[in-house]
Amino acid sequence: MAARVDALYFFLLAIAIFFGLLIAGLIVYYAVKFRRRSPNAVGARIHGGMLLEVTWSVVPLLITMVIFVWGASVYFAMARPPDETLNIYVVGKQWMWKFQHLDGQREINELHVPVGRPVKLITTSEDVIHDFFVPAFRVKADVLPGRYVTIWFQPTRPGRYHLFCAEYCGTRHSGMVGEVVVMEPNEYETWLSGGAAEGSLASAGARLFQDLACNTCHRPDAQGRGPVLEGLFGKTVTLQSGETVTVDEAYVRESILTPSAKITAGFQPIMPTFQGLVTEEQLLALIEYVKSLQAQPQVTAK
Amino acid sequence: MSTVLQPPRHYLNDGYGVRSWLLTRDHKRIALLYLAGVTFFFFVGGAMAVLIRLELATPPGDLVTDETYNKLFTMHGVMMVFFFLIPAIPSVLGNFLVPIMIGAKDLAFPKINLLSWYIYVVGGLFTLYALISGGLDTGWTFYTPFSTVASTTNVIPAALGIFITGFSSILTGLNFIVTIHRMRAPGMTWFRMPLFLWSTYATSLINVLGTPVIAITLLLVAAERVFHFGFFNPAVGGDPVLFQHLFWFYSHPAVYIMVLPAMGVVSELVAAGCRKPVFGYSFVAFASLAIAVLGFLVWGHHMFVAGESVYSALIFSLLSFLVAIPSAVKVFNWTATMYKGSVSWETPMLYAYGFIGLFTIGGLTGLFLAAIAVDVHVTDTYFIVAHFHYIMVGGTIMGYLGGLHYWWPKISGRLYNEGLAKLSAGIIFIGFNLTFFPQFVVGYLGMPRRYHAYPPEFQVLNVLSSAGASILGVGYLIPMVYLMWSLRYGRLAGSNPWGAVGLEWTTSSPPPTENFAETPHVTWDAYEYPAAVETHVA
Numbered sequence: 139m140a141a142r143v144d145a146l147y148f149f150l151l152a153i154a155i156f157f158g159l160l161i162a163g164l165i166v167y168y169a170v171k172f173r174r175r176s177p178n179a180v181g182a183r184i185h186g187g188m189l190l191e192v193t194w195s196v197v198p199l200l201i202t203m204v205i206f207v208w209g210a211s212v213y214f215a216m217a218r219p220p221d222e223t224l225n226i227y228v229v230g231k232q233w234m235w236k237f238q239h240l241d242g243q244r245e246i247n248e249l250h251v252p253v254g255r256p257v258k259l260i261t262t263s264e265d266v267i268h269d270f271f272v273p274a275f276r277v278k279a280d281v282l283p284g285r286y287v288t289i290w291f292q293p294t295r296p297g298r299y300h301l302f303c304a305e306y307c308g309t310r311h312s313g314m315v316g317e318v319v320v321m322e323p324n325e326y327e328t329w330l331s332g333g334a335a336e337g338s339l340a341s342a343g344a345r346l347f348q349d350l351a352c353n354t355c356h357r358p359d360a361q362g363r364g365p366v367l368e369g370l371f372g373k374t375v376t377l378q379s380g381e382t383v384t385v386d387e388a389y390v391r392e393s394i395l396t397p398s399a400k401i402t403a404g405f406q407p408i409m410p411t412f413q414g415l416v417t418e419e420q421l422l423a424l425i426e427y428v429k430s431l432q433a434q435p436q437v438t439a440k
Numbered sequence: 441m442s443t444v445l446q447p448p449r450h451y452l453n454d455g456y457g458v459r460s461w462l463l464t465r466d467h468k469r470i471a472l473l474y475l476a477g478v479t480f481f482f483f484v485g486g487a488m489a490v491l492i493r494l495e496l497a498t499p500p501g502d503l504v505t506d507e508t509y510n511k512l513f514t515m516h517g518v519m520m521v522f523f524f525l526i527p528a529i530p531s532v533l534g535n536f537l538v539p540i541m542i543g544a545k546d547l548a549f550p551k552i553n554l555l556s557w558y559i560y561v562v563g564g565l566f567t568l569y570a571l572i573s574g575g576l577d578t579g580w581t582f583y584t585p586f587s588t589v590a591s592t593t594n595v596i597p598a599a600l601g602i603f604i605t606g607f608s609s610i611l612t613g614l615n616f617i618v619t620i621h622r623m624r625a626p627g628m629t630w631f632r633m634p635l636f637l638w639s640t641y642a643t644s645l646i647n648v649l650g651t652p653v654i655a656i657t658l659l660l661v662a663a664e665r666v667f668h669f670g671f672f673n674p675a676v677g678g679d680p681v682l683f684q685h686l687f688w689f690y691s692h693p694a695v696y697i698m699v700l701p702a703m704g705v706v707s708e709l710v711a712a713g714c715r716k717p718v719f720g721y722s723f724v725a726f727a728s729l730a731i732a733v734l735g736f737l738v739w740g741h742h743m744f745v746a747g748e749s750v751y752s753a754l755i756f757s758l759l760s761f762l763v764a765i766p767s768a769v770k771v772f773n774w775t776a777t778m779y780k781g782s783v784s785w786e787t788p789m790l791y792a793y794g795f796i797g798l799f800t801i802g803g804l805t806g807l808f809l810a811a812i813a814v815d816v817h818v819t820d821t822y823f824i825v826a827h828f829h830y831i832m833v834g835g836t837i838m839g840y841l842g843g844l845h846y847w848w849p850k851i852s853g854r855l856y857n858e859g860l861a862k863l864s865a866g867i868i869f870i871g872f873n874l875t876f877f878p879q880f881v882v883g884y885l886g887m888p889r890r891y892h893a894y895p896p897e898f899q900v901l902n903v904l905s906s907a908g909a910s911i912l913g914v915g916y917l918i919p920m921v922y923l924m925w926s927l928r929y930g931r932l933a934g935s936n937p938w939g940a941v942g943l944e945w946t947t948s949s950p951p952p953t954e955n956f957a958e959t960p961h962v963t964w965d966a967y968e969y970p971a972a973v974e975t976h977v978a
Binding site for chain 1 (some may be wrong): 501506507510577579581583585586589590591674675679680681714715716717719720721722723745746747750753754757758761762764765768769771772773775776778779780781782783784785793796797800801804805807808810811812813814815816817819820821884885886888889890891892893894895939969970971972973974
C-alpha cells in the first residue's frame with residue numbers, strides 16, 4: 139500500500155516540478171527578454187486569446203481528473219480491509235495508546251504485529267480526538283470518542299516503526315508516541331505466548347457479562363427478557379420502528395450505553411443504561427465476547 | 441489632474457488632532473488605522489513564530505514547556521489568521537483603493553466603515569486579553585471535544601474576540617459590495633474595473649456569507665463549555681465531527697478571503713509592471729468569482745481522515761480539484777501578461793514575481809492534498825504546514841507587501857529607498873523558501889504538526905527551517921524602517937511615479953480628502969496604456 143501511495147506521490151511530484159519550472163522559467167525568461175528598455179516604454183496591446191485560455195483550462199482539468207481517479211482508487215483499497223485480518227483493539231487517551239490483543243495481551247505505546255498478515259485495528263478514544271499515524275505504512279486515521287474507526291495495514295518488513303498521534307490532543311500531544319514492532323511470524327507467536335495473559339479478551343468479556351448480570355436477560359435459550367446474543371454479531375435485526383440495523387461494534391456499543399436508542403422488534407425498552415459503569419476497554423471486551431458467541435443449533439437469532 | 445503637484449490640502453494634513461483620526465470617516469484614514477492594527481498583530485504573531493522556530497531547533501522540548509509551546513502555536517495561528525491575514529489586504533489596501541479606483545469620494549457607509557475598525561480593535565483586545573491572561577491551547581482550529589471539555593485555558597475570551605471581529609469583516613464586506621454596485625463614476629462599467637475590485641468584490645461575498653457561520657460555531661463552543669450542552673461532546677450525545685464541518689465551512693472559504701485580495705493586487709502589479717492589459721481580463725475576473733463559489737463546496741477535504749464516509753471524501757476530492765482550475769488560469773494569465781510587456785524590475789514587480797512563484801508551489805502542493813490517498817499520509821504533518829504557509833505567507837503576504845510598496849507613494853506621497861526595498865524583497869523570498877520548503881520534506885517523512893518535541897532524525901530539516909525563519913524575520917523588519925523613514929525623508933512621489941494607468945494615479949499623492957477635484961468620467965478600459973507614458977515624480 140505504501141508503494142501505491144508513493145507511486146501517486148511521485149507522479150504528483152513530477153507534475154508539480156514540470157509546472158513549477160514552466161512558470162518560473164517563463165517568468166524569468168520574460169522578465170529578462172522583455173525588460174523595460176526606456177523609462178517611458180509600454181507593452182504591446184495584447185488583450186487575450188481564446189485558444190490559450192481554453193488550453194490552459196482544459197489541460198489542467200484533464201490532468202487533475204487523472205490524479206482524482208488515481209487518488210480515489212488507491213483510497214478505495216486503503217478504506218476496505220480484507221476479509222481475513224488479525225484484529226486488535228486500540229484505545230487512545232490523553233496521552234497514551236492502549237492496545238488490546240484478542241489473546242489477552244495488553245500493551246501501552248507499543249504494538250507487536252506479525253509481518254505479512256493484514257492487521258485490522260478497531261479504534262476508539264476515551265476523551266478527545268486522537269489520530270493513529272504510522273508514517274512508514276502511510277496509514278493515518280482519526281481516533282474518535284464515541285465511535286469505532288477501523289484502520290488496516292499489512293506490514294511487509296520486520297522492524298520498529300514510529301507511531302504518532304497526529305491530531306492535536308492537548309498538553310502532552312507530542313508525547314503520545316510509540317512504536318509498531320513488526321516481527322517474523324514465529325517470533326510473534328513466541329511473543330504472544332510469553333505474555334502474562336489472564337485469558338483471551340473474549341473470556342474477560344464473558345466474566346464481565348456475568349458480573350454485570352447481563353446474562354440474566356440475554357440468555358441463549360430465547361426465554362430471556364432480552365434478545366438472544368448467540369450468533370447475532372454481523373446479522374441484520376429489525377427494530378421496533380421497522381428499520382433494520384446491522385449488528386456491528388458500534389451497534390453493540392450503543393445498545394450497552396444507550397439501550398433505548400434502537401430496540402429490537404418484539405422487546406420492551408427495559409434495559410438500564412451502562413453509561414459510566416463500563417470503561418471503553420470493558421466495552422471492547424464485551425463486544426469481543428458477543429462476537430465470540432456462536433449460534434446454538436436450536437436457536438435462531440432474532 | 442488640474443491640481444498642482446503638491447496640493448495645499450490632502451487627506452493627511454486635513455486635521456492633525458487625535459480626534460481627527462479616531463473620529464474620521466475618510467476611508468483613507470481608516471485604511472491607515474487598519475494598517476496600524478494589522479501591523480501590530482503581525483508582529484505579535486511573528487514574535488510567537490520566532491519562539492516556535494527556536495524551540496524546534498532541537499528535538500527535545502527544552503526551551504519552553506509543552507503547555508507554553510501549545511499556546512504559542514495556537515495564538516500564532518489565531519493572531520495571524522483572524523487579525524492579520526483576513527483583514528490585511530481588504531481593510532488596508534481595499535479601504536484605501538476601492539473608492540478611488542471607481543472614482544468615488546468615499547465608501548457607501550463611511551460611519552459603518554469607522555465602526556468596523558472599532559469592532560476590529562475591540563475583538564483584537566479581547567483576544568489579546570485571552571493571550572496575556574493565560575493563553576489558549578486549542579490550536580486556532582478549536583477542535584472539539586478538546587476545546588469544549590478538556591482545555592483549561594481561555595477558550596471563551598478568545599472565541600469571543602474572534603466572534604466580535606467577525607462583525608468587522610461582515611460590515612466591511614457589505615460596505616464594499618454596496619459601494620462597488622452603487623458608487624462607480626460615470627462610465628466605470630463592471631468590465632472597466634481594475635481586477636483588484638473584482639477580487640475584492642468576490643472576497644466581500646465570502647465575508648458576508650461565510651463569517652456568520654464561524655460566529656455561530658464559536659458561540660456553540662462557548663455554550664457547550666459553559667452550559668455543558670451536547671452539541672459536540674459525545675459523552676452527552678454530541679458529535680465532535682459536526683464541529684469540524686461547521687468550522688471548515690467558514691475556514692476553508694477563509695483561505696480564499698486571504699488569497700483572493702492578494703490575487704487582485706498581483707493583477708494590478710503585473711499590469712503596471714508590464715504596462716499592458718492583463719491577459720484575459722474577463723477570465724481573471726470570473727476566476728475570482730468561480731473561486732469564491734467553489735470555495736464554499738470543498739470544506740470536507742480537511743476531514744479525509746476524520747471518519748468521513750468514503751463517498752463524501754470522493755465528492756470533496758473531486759470538487760477540490762475543480763477549485764484548482766481557476767487558480768491555475770490566473771497564474772497562466774499573469775505569466776502571459778509579461779509576454780511583450782515593458783517589464784519592470786522595480787520592487788512591486790519583484791513581489792509579484794515572488795507571489796506567482798510561491799503561489800504556484802502552494803497551489804501545486806494543494807493537488808497532493810486533494811488526492812485522497814496522498815492526503816491521508818501527509819495531512820496533519822508539516823507538509824500541510826508548508827502548503828498553507830506557501831499560500832498564506834508566500835501568497836497573501838507577498839501580495840500585501842507588493843501592494844503596500846506599489847501604492848505607498850500614493851498613500852504617503854513619498855518614495856521609499858528602492859535599493860533597500862529590493863534587498864528586503866530578496867531577503868524575504870530566500871528566507872521564506874528556506875523556512876518552509878524543508879517542511880514539505882519533513883512532513884512527507886512523517887513529522888506531525890503541533891509537536892513540541894520530535895524524533896532526532898528530523899533535526900537537520902528543522903534547523904534549516906529555523907535558520908530560514910530568522911532570515912525571514914529580518915526581511916520583514918527592514919521595510920518597517922525604510923517605509924517609516926520615507927514618511928519624513930522620502931522624495932516626493934508625484935501623482936504617478938510608476939507611469940501606471942488607473943484612476944488612483946490621476947489624482948495627487950496623497951489624494952485630497954474627497955479623492956478627486958472633480959468626479960472623473962471614465963471612457964477607457966482598465967489597463968489601457970497610451971503609446972508612451974510619462975512618470976510624474978516631483
